[in-house]
Amino acid sequence: MESRIVASLxxxxxxxxxxxxxxxxxxxxxxxxxxPTVLSLGKTIIGRLSKFSKVICxxxxxxxxxxxxxxxxxxxDQNPWAVIAHAFVGKDSLSELVSSGTRIISVVSMSxxxxxxxxxxxxxxxxxxxxxxxxxxIVAPGNNYGLLRxxxxxxxxxxxxxxxxxxxxxxxxxxxxxxSDYVIIGRTIYSDEDPLSKVLKINLDIENHKF
Amino acid sequence: MESRIVASLxxxxxxxxxxxxxxxxxxxxxxxxxxPTVLSLGKTIIGRLSKFSKVICxxxxxxxxxxxxxxxxxxxDQNPWAVIAHAFVGKDSLSELVSSGTRIISVVSMSxxxxxxxxxxxxxxxxxxxxxxxxxxIVAPGNNYGLLRxxxxxxxxxxxxxxxxxxxxxxxxxxxxxxSDYVIIGRTIYSDEDPLSKVLKINLDIENHKF
Numbered sequence: 001m002e003s004r005i006v007a008s009l010x011x012x013x014x015x016x017x018x019x020x021x022x023x024x025x026x027x028x029x030x031x032x033x034x035x036p037t038v039l040s041l042g043k044t045i046i047g048r049l050s051k052f053s054k055v056i057c058x059x060x061x062x063x064x065x066x067x068x069x070x071x072x073x074x075x076x077d078q079n080p081w082a083v084i085a086h087a088f089v090g091k092d093s094l095s096e097l098v099s100s101g102t103r104i105i106s107v108v109s110m111s112x113x114x115x116x117x118x119x120x121x122x123x124x125x126x127x128x129x130x131x132x133x134x135x136x137x138i139v140a141p142g143n144n145y146g147l148l149r150x151x152x153x154x155x156x157x158x159x160x161x162x163x164x165x166x167x168x169x170x171x172x173x174x175x176x177x178x179x180s181d182y183v184i185i186g187r188t189i190y191s192d193e194d195p196l197s198k199v200l201k202i203n204l205d206i207e208n209h210k211f
Numbered sequence: 212m213e214s215r216i217v218a219s220l221x222x223x224x225x226x227x228x229x230x231x232x233x234x235x236x237x238x239x240x241x242x243x244x245x246x247p248t249v250l251s252l253g254k255t256i257i258g259r260l261s262k263f264s265k266v267i268c269x270x271x272x273x274x275x276x277x278x279x280x281x282x283x284x285x286x287x288d289q290n291p292w293a294v295i296a297h298a299f300v301g302k303d304s305l306s307e308l309v310s311s312g313t314r315i316i317s318v319v320s321m322s323x324x325x326x327x328x329x330x331x332x333x334x335x336x337x338x339x340x341x342x343x344x345x346x347x348x349i350v351a352p353g354n355n356y357g358l359l360r361x362x363x364x365x366x367x368x369x370x371x372x373x374x375x376x377x378x379x380x381x382x383x384x385x386x387x388x389x390x391s392d393y394v395i396i397g398r399t400i401y402s403d404e405d406p407l408s409k410v411l412k413i414n415l416d417i418e419n420h421k422f
Contacts, residue, residue, distance in 0.1 A: 010278075012285065034278055035270075039285035043250045059246075062273040062297055064323040067221075067245055074223065074250035086273055088299050090325015112275040114301015118336065122329055129328070 003203050004176060006056060006161060008032045008186035012040035018048065020190055024199045025052025029182055030081060032056040046078035054081035056161075060107060061085035065096035072100035082136060087126040088119060094133035103136035108151065111141055111164050123151060131156050137181070139163065143170030145178040152179025172202060173209055214414050215387060217267060217372060219243045219397035220260075223251035229259065231401055235410045236263025240393055241292060243267040257289035265292035267372075271318060272296035276307035283311035293347060298337040299330060305344035314347035319362065322352055322375050334362060342367050348392070350374065354381030356389040363390025383413060384420055 005028040011017040021031055031053045037045060038057070049055045057080045061068060072083070082103035087094060097104045108126040110119055119126075130138055135158060140151040142162030152160050162180035164170040166188035175183050185202070192198040216239040222228040232242055242264045248256060249268070260266045268291045272279060283294070293314035298305060308315045319337040321330055330337075341349055346369060351362040353373030363371050373391035375381040377399035386394050396413070403409040 010281070012281075034274075034281075036278070036281040036285050038250070039254045039282065042253050060273045062271045062299075063245075064321060065325075067247070070221070070223075070245075070247040071250065074247050086297075086299075088329045089321060090323055090328055090330070092323050092325035094325075110275060110300060112301055112303050114276075114303035114305075117301055117340070118299050118329075118333055119301070125329065129325075 001203075001207050003027055003029045003199075004172070004180075004182050004206050005189075005199060005202055006030045006032050006182050006184045007189050007199070008058075008163070008184050009190055010034060010036065010186055011190065012036050014041055014045075017041070017045070020195050021049050021052040023196045024189065027196065027199050027203060028053060030054035030056050032058050032184060034058040043075055043078055046075060046080050050079040050081070055079070056082045056084065056105065058084045061097065062089045063093065064089075065092050068093055068096045069100070072097060072102060076100070076102075084139065087130045088122070091129045091133050094129065094135060098134045104133075105137040105139060105161055106130035106133075106135045107139045109139070109141055109147060111143070111168065123147070124154070127151065127154055131158060137161050140180070141170070142172070142175035142180055142183055143168050145174060148175065148178045148180065155179070172206065176206065177211060212418050214238055214240045214410075215383070215391075215393050215417050216400075216410060216413055217241045217243050217393050217395045218400050218410070219269075219374070219395050220401055221245060221247065221397055222401065223247050225252055225256075228252070228256070231406050232260050232263040234407045235400065238407065238410050238414060239264055241265035241267050243269050243395060245269040254286055254289055257286060257291050261290040261292070266290070267293045267295065267316065269295045272308065273300045274304065275300075276303050279304055279307045280311070283308060283313060287311070287313075295350065298341045298344075299333075302340045302344050305340065305346060309345045315344075316348040316350060316372055317341035317344075317346045318350045320350070320352060320358060322354070322379065334358070335365070338362065338365055342369060348372050351391070352381070353383070353386035353391055353394055354379050356385060359386065359389045359391065366390070383417065387417065388422060
């Protein structure tokens with residue numbers, strides 16, 4: 001069975017990052033990195049990691065269409081599997097990203113307290129925009145099962161990627177039960193003494209669970 | 212008189228970028244760069260440009276507080292003068308950026324059509340959040356004078372930075388008349404055959420105008 005794990009490797013040290021990616025790459029669905037990693041190691045780290053696994057660039061892009069186009073051009077030769085972008089800046093900005101040909105995953109809700117003021121109350125409209133823009137997937141919280149269920153029930157053909165697992169309180173089993181297609185797991189894996197065993201155990205837990 | 216120009220140098224070629232920055236650096240208020248430049252040339256381009264002028268990193272950050280902290284840590288040694296971030300993701304995310312010690316400039320409205328659905332209608336609340344988070348400045352359109360006037364009238368002690376000048380229809384004189392503290396000018400400067408003369412002419416136009 002294909003793994004449901006997206007390993008969030010928030011590391012900025014090259015040796016540690018390459019080591020863990022080479023260890024677990026074949027046994028996770030994808031590896032996710034964010035700006036701190038790219039700032040530290042340069043954009044070529046995307047290409048280097050893509051030899052071990054699909055790479056999701058969690059850039060939370062939120063700019064005008066033209067800048068989005070230029071950003072996608074800059075990373076095109078690094079073989080990113082998907083890029084994460086915000087839906088709140090509008091459908092034109094999302095559509096421009098989709099037209100790059102790389103899969104786009106849209107943020108329609110966030111986990112920080114502050115996002116409850118403007119962003120989270122608008123998740124339904126943000127999902128409509130994401131769906132109409134032709135994005136591949138959406139990000140929905142793996143530690144808020146009520147919201148996750150509501151979001152998943154409207155996902156259409158989009159895949160649901162869920163952070164908030166482990167240190168942030170969510171369970172990967174319950175997250176999948178409530179609609180996640182993929183669970184984003186960070187510290188639980190990369191802070192473990194034996195990251196590969198941890199990954200294999202999670203894969204097995206999910207495989208053996210009756211959903 | 213101090214220049215009111217923020218030169219938006221959206222270039223990804225190192226030679227051209229350094230050449231124009233060294234030419235105009237002393238005669239503009241600041242130089243603004245965006246992700247395409249940093250992806251192409253690495254984060255050290257921030258430090259290199261800061262030898263010619265203040266550098267504003269137009270990153271449109273929109274992440275959770277912890278990721279914001281890690282991003283600011285990654286660029287701290289590059290001497291950025293300011294970083295642009297979205298107010299939409301919440302006050303906690305903005306406050307975390309402000310606590311880095313680098314000036315933060317908040318986006319409270321955008322120029323793309325798509326941003327009229329979620330972001331632009333909330334500019335008043337976004338300004339409140341920006342003000343309460345202690346940001347240094349806000350971004351307000353230099354090609355929408357009505358909105359610019361309204362935003363400027365509520366800016367408190369924040370500085371107003373205005374894009375949309377030149378190719379996008381705004382005039383630097385009218386933009387300043389309607390409340391901009393600084394005008395962000397891109398192609399008008401870097402596509403000119405003689406960028407320094409262009410900058411000096413704009414500085415003089417502004418200096419000679421009776422506001």
